[in-house]
Amino acid sequence: MSASDCPTTEMPDVLRAALARAEDGVVIVDDAHRITHFNPAAERIWKLAATEVLGRNAAVLTLKCLEAGATAEFREEISLVRRDGSRIKALVSMSSTTIGGATHRIVFARDVTLDADRRVRIALLHAVADQTNRAVIITDVGQNIVYVNSAFTALFGYTSEEAVGRSADGLVAGRHTDRKALANLVRRLMRGGHRGEAELLVYDKDGEEIWVSARIDTFRDSKGRVKHIFALLEDITETKQLRSLQQLIMSALADEVPIGEIADRLCRRVEEIAPDVVCSLLHVDAAGLIHPLGGPSLPEDYSRALDGIAIGPNVGSCGTAAFYGTPVLATDLDTDPRWQPYKAMPLAIGLRACWSTPVKAKDGRVIATFAFYYREPRAPSNWHRRIVEACVNLGAFAIERKEARAEIARLAYHDILTGLPNRAQLRHLITTAIDACPTSSHVALAFLDVDHFKDVNDTLGHAAGDELLVQLAQRLREHIGPGDMLGRLGGDEFVILLPQRNVESAERVAADIAEALARPLRLGSKLMPMSASIGISLYPDHATDIDTLMQQADAAMYMAKQAGRSTHRIFSAEMNVLAEQRLALIAALRRAIAEGALSLSYQPQIRSCDGAIHGVEALARWRDAVLGDVSPAKFIPLAEECGLIEQIGLWSVREACRQIASWRHAGLNIPCVSVNLSPINFRNVALAARLKDILAEYDLPPDALMLEITEGAFMQDGVAALETMNAIRELGVGLSVDDFGTGYSSLSRLAHLPIRELKIDRSFMRDIEKDPGALAIATAVVRVGQGLGMTVVAEGVETEGQRRTLAELGCDIVQGFLYSPALPPVAFERWLIDHCAEQASAMLRRLDITPAGEDAVKRSA
Template sequence: MSASDCLVTETPDVLRAALERADDGVVILDSAHRITHFNAAAERIWKLARADVLGRDAAALSLTCLQADPVVDFRDEISLVRRDGSRIKAAVSLASIVAEGAIHHIVFARDVTAEAERRVRIGLLNAVSDQTNRVVIITDTDQNIRYVNSTFTKLFGYTSAQAEGRRAAELIAGSHTNRKAVGKLVERLMHGGRRGEVETLVYDKDGEEIWVCARIDAFRDTKGRVKHFFALLEDITETRQLRSLQQLIMSALADEVPITEIADRLCRRVEQIAPDVVCSLLHVDSAGLVHPLGGPSLPEDYSRALDGIAIGPDVGSCGTAAFYGRPVLAIDLDTDPRWQPYKARPLQVGLRACWSTPIKAKDGRVIATFAFYFRQSRAPSNWHRRIVDACVDLGAFAIERKEARAEIARLAYHDILTGLPNRAQLRHLITTAIDACPTGGHVALAFLDVDHFKDVNDTLGHAAGDELLVQLAQRLREQIGPADMLGRLGGDEFVILLPNRNAESAARVAGQITDALSAPLRLGSKPMQMSASIGISLYPDHATDIDTLMQQADAAMYMAKQAGRSTHRLFSAEMNGLAEQRLALIAALRRAIAEDALTLSYQPQIRSRDGAVHGVEALARWHDPVLGEVSPAKFIPLAEECGLIEQIGLWSVREACRQMASWRRAGLNIPSVSVNLSPINFRHVALAARLADILAEYELPPNALMLEITEGTFMQDGAAALETMHAIRALGVGLSVDDFGTGYSSLSRLAHLPIRELKIDRSFMRDIEKDSAALAIATAVVRVGQGLGMTVVAEGVETEGQRKMLAELGCDVVQGFLYAPALAPVAFERWLIEHSAEQARAMLGRLDVAPRDAVAVKRSA
């Protein structure tokens, strides 16, 4: 007899008592599959009373495992439908025993519904955990890893099997991990503190750095005891660390921080997020010399020693990288041949390797280098490369911005045509010279005006005049000493500052200049004779303030002109009559305005696409019975000084509209007239109403009038000018920015101004055929203007080559001596008739070709 038989037959009461107390449901079936035992746990599981099932067939239990024939042993989790229709998950096992020669079946059942649901929840949590882009790590209280999600594997390279059971610090912490901050947070959690987060460097399976934000919390039991730690790690390498570099640069640029301070901040920030490097930023100037911009962790004497070193093929890492335009790595400074002249100081402070990357401008020039020094002989990691990729772009942006601002500052204080100091810079130079003048010393000021220069512009065009001014400036430079300074006030007026020169010495310089100008300048192959009148004043003999000194030098220059030109005069007390002459000139100008003695000349503007007249520009002219032709370059500034400019501007608009109305009545088709207005005109909000009255008076549509303004109009008195400009555009009158490209207004501001037209300044036309910079500027203006929906007009076009080049650029309209100078109304009418006839002949010629071609084709057919 078996042991089971003994249990069934010899100790039924003990067995039954034991089965009754069992947690699992126990059901015993006889060989006929009738239920012979049904314990209390079985009643709970099936929700059946034993009295209702004892002696019944096993089919009442809805167990398919009992329906097989023969019945075999079975173990599984099944879904069990109970008598009341409810469903549970049950772990069921079936065993067969032999007792008294008969087979009995014992069914063990346990309700595992809660456990199954928990497993489902855990499975769902695992699935969710694996779907998140954040790393999940669960450890025990000893920080041994118990669980990691799939993101952990993707980021760090360890499988869950490789990670589980190992200490987290052993697996992903490294030399620059902030273990102290993590330890403090864990300690706080162990003592009931709240969760927290730490930003730190961690390392993947290959030792590459990863910046993470780790949010750490504790799992506690019902008694509040810590059972596990939970860490959620987010990779912030891109989102926070690299973007912090971008934010640092952009905010510094917005705050107008000097480039050296920006470089210092950038290097310090890089050294925070890459603690194993020492960072350096060097500027490379146009001569190929390096200049330290940032390197706060490098020895100061080492940085100073680098200043002014020329780049080359064997000049350390930075000089070589700048020379070749590609990254250079020196793994061992001590043995690298490129480092031999420069290695001593870096090795002395523990720097063993250097990796330098060139920073390039948009045009491909190397403008800087960005270097990492290492304390070990090593190559950069992927993290280092990502930092450098970001910093190279940011560095290029910051340095190009610095160069652009330096160029803007240079343009603000230097004449764009000659490169000489302009009026603003000259005042500063004169002040400096006077302040430095020793007791008993002198400062001489020479005012030079080119004789008959207007004739050059009128006969040969402004481009020729500009070229001669450039040559003149060069010749003047050759006649002055190294301590002397030459500047251009504008037009054909130059100033020469002569520190520590008395009257006799200054007169010798003026005589040398006169002699030097006796040799003709050359315009192409054509010699051009030029001369100049020079006036000299002395500090402190004649005046002690700049304005008076300049006025006296100007007065002396006029005396030189009256003396026959091509000579010089020293100011004397007798020349104080200059003030009277100026007053007389102002009186003459007032009289000319009152007597309607000013006139307008008209220069045509021609459409590039078809040669048709786009419009005309009205230019003010003044011929005085006594003074003769007075240049606009003289009387317009004078009018601004004495408050007459606004009156001249409104007169110009009225006269231009009157002339336009007259031409239209005569059947001449001129689409619009452009009139130059001073910024002063735009200070008055009533300007739009005045324009409306004038247009109504002459029955002209608003689009027949275009007002030309300078960039200074909306840079000064911005609010008032902008209000007036919007009112004018609402009226329908066009606004054109004259001399665009010579100022430095904001393009972002330009995009929001009510401007309809941009005019490229004539100074860019002179060299557009041979100077890539002038061509680039003209191209940029065309693209900017057309991109903003504006018409682009090029002034000063004097050659067919210039016209063709502008047409290829897509410039809408050209204006200049190529077509006509500014003409009096009658002369302009004759020109317009001839131009229209020429256009008609050209059109007929094109039309005549087509019929002949058609006849030829027909005959050949």
């Protein structure tokens, strides 16, 4: 069939012309499925000429709606495949009509590819907008909302349906929104300005505050006319506003800003981000009293009225919150029973409600309260709760940091053990007292040093020594005047500052203290006798500067000690000479140690059973080129005082081992050498290792060395000292208790210690022949020592009667001037040869050998 045969020829010309001009493609198909009309728009859609399709089967158009059995009515957007293989989106609709008595189907098709692509792009933009966590608002030029994303719904609570068509200002702005800033920004954009940003306080559907960063811009048409206003809103409530509080606190602490100023800055910042509150921070001290820290918007008289109020169960919001440790809300101060005694002042300045939250330290103490006041009866919003949650933590951090720094400062100027001012603070107090001293008045300075304090540490341990110092400080506090000041320099040295006191007055204070110390102190189950030596100097009589004044009081105190202790002395010019001599002696001792000027002398120890030599005790000696011979009784305590005793002890061990090794190499058999060590040596955990190295260096067996220790070395509670003693005993080196019976030895403890030898103190020797008490003590020591399998040595034996008595008691070893004083090595060698000869002569006499034979023995010795 040709195109001229199509039924479309039956159409009126007017209709044909209209279809030719139609924008939509029009296809008419007869009841035989032949295409009878194909207008120019259809040619463009299918890219087929009418001459190619008219009269042909409709299947050439690949439309399912034209297939047999398809519904008569159809409307759908389809993907259309054209002859060249390209695809377009087409909106296709079909309906049936009667033409010339026959049923025809008319298909209308429109190319909607561009619209479909636009819809896809819009859908993607919607998807992207809904995926972002920033709220999107698009309004028309009248600021009426035309679009919001899902983030807007999540942030503000309004659905798209609730938001579209409403004014953006009316929807999210509120009482404290800065509408003026927002209006200025929009006005500038409408005039062609660049996009702008602003931080705004806005409100959600429930009226809760939200801080947002708003980035606002416009959409314009091709002619530059504003068509829409676009706003991108980011919630900065947490990330910026609350973080700004943290930054404020941290920077203020770093700058060492006073805590009151920090509190004020915090309150001001809170009131900026929460404009409907008045903020207050109160400190709660250890006594439970309130003190204003920050509250710049509160009247000063109101803050002053709060100062010193004690917290309690019905003390407003803050006092009650601090008392119970939980937040307290008073929505109406006028009627709240907790506020009745306190409501007049806040109501007078327009404050109607108060919400207070306790600020707690890490240990749970309430150290402050953080409060919001409101100008109308109300409860806090969620935003307020978030602010308070942040501020409570920040406030706790700031206050604890300041408390810690205050404690550090206190420790820097106060003694940790007694709480008294320390050396640094005492200097300040002395300076202040001198500056305030009237021209005709004096300032007295008293140095107090505990007598025999070292013995307490050595015998009862450092814990007991610390307790003694604490009790002593308390007793001293009780016996000085209200204007006097007590401080601790360190160790057992105290200073008493006596402003406006002359010599007589200062001496009365010293006498009162001596009397107060006459009563023993109780340390656990023991009553400890107590005394102190006191030195006094006066400003301006003795000195006009602090250092000299303190040195003079120190010198006077040493004079009191030399005078027998438990007394006081006033500084005199002669004491300067003595103080200088003491300093010179310390310097000379240090020099002697450095230059090897110390030496050892050796005193023999003799067996009671046969008179043979048991060993020697090595005793330190010091001969100075200027000072001459310096007594050990003088330089050993000095060495302990100035920290040289440990060095001297280790030197003594090394030198004694060297000498013993030299004697043995020369054929002089000395079984053992005893060396005195200080308890300080035994606190060194490396002592056993040092001894092992020294013995190895001189190829000596461990039993060639005996270490003499005082009772204090093993009576201390120090675990390190006991571990050191056990390590020495395991090494094979002997331990001897020197001066046994003069201290506070525990026999039960002695039985479990690695002790090999006991030495009876020389003080019991003087009267052992005539004093039953001395004899009883010596007897007890011998019985205890031998009962524990120890060797007993008596020192200080000077007479044959003493030796005989000790021999009768069964004492194992004796040493003293009866046999020999301590001798230098060469002199001791001569003595040893003579002693061996005498021993040999005695043996020969017992064997009844002739004098000639005796001479031969002497020559061989």
